[in-house]
Amino acid sequence: MTNGDDTPDPRGGIRAAASWFLRTDNGVVLFVREAASSALAVGMVGLLLFAVSGVWPPLVAVESGSMQPNMEKGDLVFVMEEQRFSPDYATGETGVVPARTAADENFRKFGSYGDVVVYKPNGNDRQTPVIHRVRFWVDAGENWYDEADDRYVGGADNCQELRNCPAPHAGFITKGDNAVTNDYYDQAKGISEPVRPSWIEGTAEYRIPYLGWVRLTVSGTASIQPASANASGPVATTA
CATH class of the missing domain: 1.20.5 (Single alpha-helices involved in coiled-coils or other helix-helix interfaces)
Incomplete structure (x- = not known):
């Protein structure tokens, strides 16, 4: 009443x-x-x-162009827990398919072979996570210079000149897709040590163009052009 x-x-x-x-x-x-x-x-x-997705937050906004042409700054990307729906040929129990394995299995994500992952650089929760493609796996102590593509080793001529070689621990070697700004492995540039499975927050599954600009504008990163693609909370930058 x-x-x-x-x-x-x-x-x-x-x-x-x-x-x-x-x-x-x-x-x-x-x-x-x-x-x-x-x-x-x-x-x-x-x-x-x-x-x-099993991941929170399940959406991240790309802050830079290090994954061009397959991801653009301002994209909103849906991220899923890496073990969900992973194929049998994923690396061990990580749920992640590196580019080299993916090429043999014709497994493609975002225009190229292999999974794109969101990971915490060096496992540091205080750093903005990076969203890059997984290239291959290395074991602890491995001389991965001989396994690497010499175009992406930052000018090193041997393992002694290559950062993170021999590998300080087992993990993934990663790289952004941009052939101009990211002509190096993340590990060769010092963005991160080989990415341990525990540092991975999820795999990128789908992208929605432009919607990420709302988040970037609110967070004040809309005009920033970082060297790498990261993903903290609902924001993902690319290195």
């Missing part, structure tokens, strides 16, 4: 107040009601995406 001024009648109790809140045309209440319903819808979509 309400009174003549379109306010809830205190004699009606909680049920009457709730009924008034849902039916009234009061401007302030209408605004609150619409905002609450929008927030609820966004929250439900987020929970659905989390249920599918």
Whole structure:
């Protein structure tokens, strides 16, 4: 029950107040009601995406062009837990398919062979995660110079001149797709040591162009052009 001024009648109790809140045309209440319903819808979509991906947040915004032409700055990328739906030929129990294995199996993601992963550089939670393609796996102590493509070793002529060689521990060698700005492995440039499986936050699955600009604008990184593609929280930069 309400009174003549379109306010809830205190004699009606909680049920009457709730009924008034849902039916009234009061401007302030209408605004609150619409905002609450929008927030609820966004929250439900987020929970659905989390249920599918197993990763939170399940969406990251690309901050730079290090994955061009297969990802662009401002893309919104859906990320999934790497072990979910991974093929049998993934590396061990990591759920990740490196480019070399992928070429043999014709497994492609974002226009090229191999998984694109979001990882924490050197396992550091305080650094913005990187979103780059996995190239190959190395074992602890391995001289991976002989296994590397000499175009991407940063000018090194042998393992002694190559950063992170021999490999300080087992992990993945990674690289951005941009042939101009990223003509080196992340490990050769010092962006990260070989990426341990525990440093990986998920694999990139789908991208939605332009939608990431909203997040980049809010975070103040819309005009920044970092050397690598990272992904912290809902923002993913590319190195």
